[in-house]
Amino acid sequence: MKRLPGNLIFTSRRIRAQLALLLPACALVTAMAWAADDSREVLGPGDTLRVTVFQNPDLGGELRVSEKGSVVLPLVGEVVIAGQTPVEAGSTIAARLERGRFLVDPHVSVALVEVRSRQVSVLGQVARPGQYALDNPGLTLTDVLAMAGGVGPEGDNRVIAIVTRDGGTRRLEIDVAAMYRSGDMKSDIELQGGDVIFVPNAPVFYVYGEVQRAGAYRLEPDTIVMGALAIGGGLTARGTRRGLTIHRRLPDGTLGKLEAGLDDAVMAGDVIHVREGLF
Numbered sequence: 001m002k003r004l005p006g007n008l009i010f011t012s013r014r015i016r017a018q019l020a021l022l023l024p025a026c027a028l029v030t031a032m033a034w035a036a037d038d039s040r041e042v043l044g045p046g047d048t049l050r051v052t053v054f055q056n057p058d059l060g061g062e063l064r065v066s067e068k069g070s071v072v073l074p075l076v077g078e079v080v081i082a083g084q085t086p087v088e089a090g091s092t093i094a095a096r097l098e099r100g101r102f103l104v105d106p107h108v109s110v111a112l113v114e115v116r117s118r119q120v121s122v123l124g125q126v127a128r129p130g131q132y133a134l135d136n137p138g139l140t141l142t143d144v145l146a147m148a149g150g151v152g153p154e155g156d157n158r159v160i161a162i163v164t165r166d167g168g169t170r171r172l173e174i175d176v177a178a179m180y181r182s183g184d185m186k187s188d189i190e191l192q193g194g195d196v197i198f199v200p201n202a203p204v205f206y207v208y209g210e211v212q213r214a215g216a217y218r219l220e221p222d223t224i225v226m227g228a229l230a231i232g233g234g235l236t237a238r239g240t241r242r243g244l245t246i247h248r249r250l251p252d253g254t255l256g257k258l259e260a261g262l263d264d265a266v267m268a269g270d271v272i273h274v275r276e277g278l279f
Helices: 006-040 086-099 141-147 176-182 225-231
Strands: 048-053 061-064 070-073 077-080 108-114 119-124 130-133 158-165 168-175 196-199 204-209 215-218 245-249 255-259 271-274
Touching (some): 048 070, 048 086, 061 070, 086 108, 119 141, 141 158, 141 196, 168 176, 225 271
Parallel strands (some): 119 196
Antiparallel strands (some): 048 108, 070 077, 119 130, 158 168, 158 196, 204 215, 245 255, 245 271
């Protein structure tokens, strides 16, 4: 076996020594980054915390923030901490302990165990409807839809978002498919705790009469009567394009019967009828 030159052995040992010093430092930096991220979290109702009072373990414990935004601790009782970061909450609890003369110069740390205040609800035609935590800052509508398994096969491209901003509630209708077609993601809003995402059923139209496959079909944008008939498999041997009719719900709520041309636009809920030709 060939032996390495002495200078290479020395270099290899030096590299290993430097790595041994570097790896713990990297771990420390990572841990500090995680702690920094946690310290910026804003606490809210439903969150689970771990409160530690230095040298007084009986005064802390794992607690859940109530609907009023408070926790109940021994000696000090109820303390409102909603809207504060973990560091600020620790200072608030420490101040209460000191003001009540229970401890002299208390040191209190608060760690966020489980985030439940920053959740959004995803409902309707998605693979996995339910509540999802905004564990990372900056999560958008499409991020959360992906977490829910995406829009289901019967879901509409237009997604409804109920959001609360600046003290007011707004209803937004966002065409997710159009965002990806155009590449313009401005409508991909950043979500906040309490937002609700609803994916309705996709609009449909119906064809019946002398067509190959009568039934209900998903309505795609810019569908015309000719395309609708093609989706239904085309006309049967007895069908005719003359005298096509559409049954449509009119603005006043009544059901109207309209003559249809092949280039007419199809609307949601339309029922297209193909009659039998006279021979």
